[in-house]
Amino acid sequence: MLRKFGRIMEKWGHYLLALLCAGVILLSALWTRREQSQEIPDARAHSDLSQQLADVTPPPQGLARPAPGRIVDGLHSSPSFYPRYSLWRIHAGIDFAAEPGTEILAMENGLVTETEGMIEITQEDGRICRYYGAAEKLVTMGQQVKRGEQIGLAGETVHGETGCICVVLLQDGKPVDFSVEIIDKTENQS
Numbered sequence: 001m002l003r004k005f006g007r008i009m010e011k012w013g014h015y016l017l018a019l020l021c022a023g024v025i026l027l028s029a030l031w032t033r034r035e036q037s038q039e040i041p042d043a044r045a046h047s048d049l050s051q052q053l054a055d056v057t058p059p060p061q062g063l064a065r066p067a068p069g070r071i072v073d074g075l076h077s078s079p080s081f082y083p084r085y086s087l088w089r090i091h092a093g094i095d096f097a098a099e100p101g102t103e104i105l106a107m108e109n110g111l112v113t114e115t116e117g118m119i120e121i122t123q124e125d126g127r128i129c130r131y132y133g134a135a136e137k138l139v140t141m142g143q144q145v146k147r148g149e150q151i152g153l154a155g156e157t158v159h160g161e162t163g164c165i166c167v168v169l170l171q172d173g174k175p176v177d178f179s180v181e182i183i184d185k186t187e188n189q190s
Contacts, residue, residue: 069097092175093168133165
C-alpha cells in the first residue's frame with residue numbers, strides 16, 4: 001500500500017502539492033476578505049464620528065483678555081526707569097488699560113493660590129498668573145475659577161501707574177510675553 005502511494009506521489013505529487021497550496025491561498029484570501037468586510041462598518045462609524053467631532057466648534061485656543069482695555073505697556077527684557085520710585089526695574093508683565101471699577105477676568109481656568117497684594121491663579125496648564133491693581137478681590141484662596149470669570153475690580157493705581165492693571169504670567173518661574181496668546185489681541189490696541 002505504501003509502495004503504491006509512493007508511486008502515485010512520484011507521478012502526481014507535484015500536482016497534489018500545487019493543488020494543496022492553491023487551496024491554502026484560496027482559504028486565506030476568503031478569510032481575509034471576511035475580516036475586512038467586518039471592519040468596514042467600524043471604519044464607517046469611525047469616519048462618521050470624526051465628521052461629527054469636526055462639526056463641533058472647537059474650544060478657543062489662547063488666553064481670555066483680563067480687561068477690556070488696550071495693552072498700554074508690555075514685557076521689557078531690559079530695565080526701565082520708574083521716576084515715581086526713583087529706580088530701575090524690569091517690567092515683567094503686561095499692562096491693560098482699566099479705569100477704576102473695571103472688571104478683571106481670569107485668563108484661564110485655575111486655582112486661586114494668593115490674594116494678598118495681588119490675585120494669583122495657578123492655571124490648569126501649570127503656569128502662574130498674577131493680577132496686580134485690583135482694588136476689590138472677588139475670589140478667595142483655594143477657589144476654582146473659570147476662564148473669563150470675574151475675579152476682581154480695578155483700582156486707582158498699580159505700581160504707581162494710573163488707569164491700568166498689570167498681569168504677569170510665569171512659566172517655570174520666569175515671566176513670559178503672553179500678548180500673542182490673547183484671543184482678541186488686536187481688538188482695542190494701539
